[in-house]
Amino acid sequence: MEIGAWKGIWVIAEQIGGSLNSVSLELLSKARQMKEELQSSEPVTAVILGSGVRNMADELGQYGAEEVIVVDHEALAIFENDTYAAVLSDLILERKPEIILMGATAIGQDLAPMLGGILNTGVAAHCVDVRINEEGELVSVVPAFGGKVLGDILCPDHRPQMATLKPGILGEPVPQKGASFKVTEYQAEESLKKVTGRVKAVAINKKESQGIPLEKAEVIVAGGWGIGSNENWHYLEELAKLLGGAVGCTRPAIDENWAEGEHQMIGTSGKSVRPKVYIGAAVSGSTHHLCGMKDSGLVISINTDENAPIFAASDVCIVADAAKFLPKLLEKIKQA
Secondary structure, X not given: OOHHHOOOEEEEOOEEOXXXXXXXXXXXXXXXXXXXXHOOOOOOEEEEEEOOOXXXXXXXXXXXXXXXXXXXXXXXXXXXXXXXXXXXXXXXXXXXXXXXXXXXXXXXXXXXXXXXXXXXXXXEEEEOEEEEOOOOOEXXXXXXXXXXXXXXXXXXXXXXXXXXXXXXXXXXXXXXXXXXXXXXXXXXXXXXXXXXXXXXXXXOOOOOOOOOOHHHOOEEXXXXXXXXXXXXXXXXXXXXXXXXXXXXXXXXXXXOOOOOOHHHEEOOOOEOOOOOEEEEEOOOOXXXXXXXXXXXXXXXXXXXXXXOHHHHHOOEEEEOOHHHHHHHHHHHHHHO
């Protein structure tokens, strides 16, 4: 492979039903930073696929894309991995981007490895950061051994270099004033003729979660295994409601069906959050979880174990049984 022929940084933007996923905007900000590290003259490029998605180019341009490639076709209205991969692989082989970034979302985790297989290149998944090293190579930072260590992954002999990054891990995207960008249309008909998949997406059924999205909440009340039972879980929900916040959790709460679902999980395999106030109730503080909430403002933790790892990352440490402490806290808040 002639590695020198591959140039530029691409972000594969994600949209569902005409709404951009915010992780795409986060990735564009990171791509602009990496372009400076590379001292590259190639434009940071966003690629958006779908049907009726031309109007999204403006938002992508405002958040850092210097070129937006629009692939608009009715066959792309709903995500299908083989269809999207067929179109993107042809486009990538034609334009040869050096680096491709995608969100570590349900779509990104499905599409990225399929693209990697077609293009015969590596994909670093669930990254918490990416950077450029002294040799001008992409370094993808990935949690390993249950989040206890962070490992660097490189792909020195194949192109493109690909990575998926967790939503929220890069911080709030900032629009650029007076941004200039160009829009390029890519015709997908020839690529779509190659699709032979037997699975057809026919509709999108979306269940709206109640309350404030975890990544947008200024206050998060998170519960762990130590909360003990589903009967105690309602204390977290009541406290979050009183404080105008959202409820988060660790993996055991999902396994026990105390929490609503995966969208509430915080950690390396869940969401990364930055609330002004984080209250951890019966959360032990494994590295896996800490990676997802380490950038919180005020951290308050309640745990029966005075040596719990979460206390090392906390501003306020309360040694107590959360199931007994929370009802008293709720009573005091209501009185106030």
